Amino acid sequence: MADERRAPRLTSLTIEAWFPYVAALLLTAAYVRFGRSSWPKEAEALLGASGGASAVLIGFLATAKAIVLSLSGTKLYKTLRTAGYHEDMLNYILSATLTGLIFMVFSIAGFFVLTKDHLPPVWYPPLWFFLGTLSLLLFWRFTSILFRMLRHV
Amino acid sequence: MKILAFRVHQAGTLSLPDLAARILGEPLSERSYLGRNDLRLENSLDGANFLALVFGKPRLGHGPGQMGRDVPLGDITLGQGRNFGEDTAMVVDKASGYAAMQYNHFGPRARSIEQYLSTASFSLTDDFENGFRIGAVLRRDVVERIRAMDVIKEVDYTVSIPGLVAADRAAGRSLGAAVGNPHPEGTETLRISYRANRARDASLRPDDVRSLLEDLLPFVGSGALRNAKVVGRMDEGAERETIDLIEEQIAHTVPILPGSGQRLDLNERWTALRDTLRQWLMNDALQG
Numbered sequence: 515m516a517d518e519r520r521a522p523r524l525t526s527l528t529i530e531a532w533f534p535y536v537a538a539l540l541l542t543a544a545y546v547r548f549g550r551s552s553w554p555k556e557a558e559a560l561l562g563a564s565g566g567a568s569a570v571l572i573g574f575l576a577t578a579k580a581i582v583l584s585l586s587g588t589k590l591y592k593t594l595r596t597a598g599y600h601e602d603m604l605n606y607i608l609s610a611t612l613t614g615l616i617f618m619v620f621s622i623a624g625f626f627v628l629t630k631d632h633l634p635p636v637w638y639p640p641l642w643f644f645l646g647t648l649s650l651l652l653f654w655r656f657t658s659i660l661f662r663m664l665r666h667v
Numbered sequence: 668m669k670i671l672a673f674r675v676h677q678a679g680t681l682s683l684p685d686l687a688a689r690i691l692g693e694p695l696s697e698r699s700y701l702g703r704n705d706l707r708l709e710n711s712l713d714g715a716n717f718l719a720l721v722f723g724k725p726r727l728g729h730g731p732g733q734m735g736r737d738v739p740l741g742d743i744t745l746g747q748g749r750n751f752g753e754d755t756a757m758v759v760d761k762a763s764g765y766a767a768m769q770y771n772h773f774g775p776r777a778r779s780i781e782q783y784l785s786t787a788s789f790s791l792t793d794d795f796e797n798g799f800r801i802g803a804v805l806r807r808d809v810v811e812r813i814r815a816m817d818v819i820k821e822v823d824y825t826v827s828i829p830g831l832v833a834a835d836r837a838a839g840r841s842l843g844a845a846v847g848n849p850h851p852e853g854t855e856t857l858r859i860s861y862r863a864n865r866a867r868d869a870s871l872r873p874d875d876v877r878s879l880l881e882d883l884l885p886f887v888g889s890g891a892l893r894n895a896k897v898v899g900r901m902d903e904g905a906e907r908e909t910i911d912l913i914e915e916q917i918a919h920t921v922p923i924l925p926g927s928g929q930r931l932d933l934n935e936r937w938t939a940l941r942d943t944l945r946q947w948l949m950n951d952a953l954q955g
Contacts, residue, residue: 525839593852594845596702597831602842655843662846 527602534651542644553639557628564646565621571653572614578660579607590666606659610652617645668931669770670943672804672917672953673777675759679797681788683759684718686799687711689791700786701832706775708783709754712937717944718759719937722775722783725750755780756933758940765804765953767944769936770918777801778891786837795838803887804953809915812908813880816899818870820907823860824883825894828853856893868903880912887912917952919943 554560582603585591594600620642628634675683690698690708698707706724713719730751734740745751753774759766768777775783778801785798813819831851845851861879863869876897886892895912921939923931947953 526841526844527836527839530841530843589852590846593831594842596705597845598702598836599831599842599845602836606842659843659846662843666846666851 530655531602534648534655537651538644538648541647542640545643546640553634557634558625561621561624561628564642565618568614568618568621568646568649571649572611572618575607575611575614575653575656578657579611581660581664582607585663585667588667590663603656603659606652606656610649610656613645613649613652617642617649620645668921668923668936668939670767670919670921670940671770671777672944672947673766673768673801674804674953675764675766676800676802677764678785678799679788679794681792681794681797683784683799684713684761686784686788686791686797687713687718687720690787698787700790700837701779701783705832706779706783708787710933716761717941718761719756719941720759721754721756721933721937722780723752723754724775724779726753726773754933756936756940758937758944760944760948763948763953765944765948766801767919767940767947769940777803778886782832790837800885802885803916805884805887805912805915806917807952809910809912810880812901813897813899813910814873814877815901816873816897816908817902817905818868819863819873819876819897819899820870821860821862821896821898822871822876822879823858823894823896823898824892825856825858826886826892827856828891858894870899883912887916917947919947 582591591600594603624634624638624642628638677683687708688711691711695707695709699705700707706722709721709723711718711720727750731743732740733743743751753771755769755771755774755776757766757768757780768780781799781801784801788797788799789795828850831845831848831853835845861871861876863871880897883892883895887895892913897910897912898907899910900907921943923935923939926932
């Protein structure tokens with residue numbers, strides 16, 4: 515037995531699980547630190563666009579989930595299941611869908627919370643940016659894996 | 668019962684007896700480190716000189732039935748949550764790592780046992796340096812005969828490429844990398860053949876062949892290597908000779924009669940394995 519426990523290794527699975535969150539945090543920090551454009555006074559168009567975009571992503575993810583379910587009888591899916599990867603795949607779909615939903619709700623809430631005459635609360639723009647970036651990265655993570663799976667079908 | 672010779676190589680600091688003890692400390696349901704329906708260590712006996720192990724694996728899909736001389740073949744009723752199972756017994760000489768393993772066509776083979784032991788060791792210790800490699804032991808003169816070949820005309824081998832296993836995930840391979848693999852679900856067989864050109868004295872480069880064989884030898888007897896042959900001549904005037912690596916693994920057959928359940932008794936198997944291994948070691952039949 516080893517005399518000391520070694521530090522956990524940074525595996526590709528760990529990186530794959532955490533990179534969207536870490537990347538979104540870093541990009542948000544960069545936006546807060548270096549971003550030059552201020553939050554628009556009339557933000558309805560921006561909020562509408564972001565809410566609409568996230569709705570499209572959620573719709574595609576729902577379709578992608580159906581595609582994954584249709585692959586459940588294939589040898590590839592059974593292999594992934596036996597190897598223990600199907601839980602990761604389901605978590606990736608869930609996190610992408612949930613984050614997209616939260617971003618959509620957050621954008622819609624902005625219609626009611628933000629007013630034309632006052633600047634938004636200081637936390638709103640960074641949080642909006644973080645949720646938007648995160649939902650895009652989570653969406654990209656899952657769809658890139660899905661398209662690799664489809665190559666084998 | 669056919670018995671095959673192997674050698675267990677330890678990587679890291681966790682020994683096989685320690686690993687076996689740790690696995691046996693887990694409940695049966697928690698011992699399948701390669702996946703829920705995959706093999707597990709059923710039992711072991713740690714003696715002064717030898718470690719006896721038995722690995723079991725559920726036999727899924729179309730199973731056996733029962734029949735009699737004047738009774739038609741029929742189903743065997745299994746209890747709730749039960750499957751047919753196949754097991755492979757093994758005895759390891761703790762000092763040298765040489766092992767005698769039962770050959771069970773349907774049971775766990777050396778390669779999957781190797782994967783299991785490695786996955787179990789780094790799952791239980793969080794240390795990826797721990798693991799084991801199980802290589803077949805060939806007849807002593809096989810490697811020398813290949814080395815002595817002056818002209819090597821052909822190396823032909825067939826492998827089955829395993830698909831993703833739980834060991835990949837336990838080793839931290841990402842899902843994206845797993846599905847990006849050209850054959851994540853594995854392939855039945857892949858045959859590779861290297862041939863020298865037709866001229867009588869044309870030969871494959873001996874160093875390349877030896878390097879290739881060093882890579883192949885650990886897979887002999889594992890089930891992953893289906894076929895491995897080297898064709899060549901000892902010298903220019905000699906006849907062409909084929910060396911079949913699969914056939915050259917040290918093996919021995921002992922007669923054991925099945926018991927009432929049509930299975931070979933485990934203690935009898937362990938005794939036969941231990942006695943065979945002891946004989947091989949005493950006769951210096953295994954390569955040093």
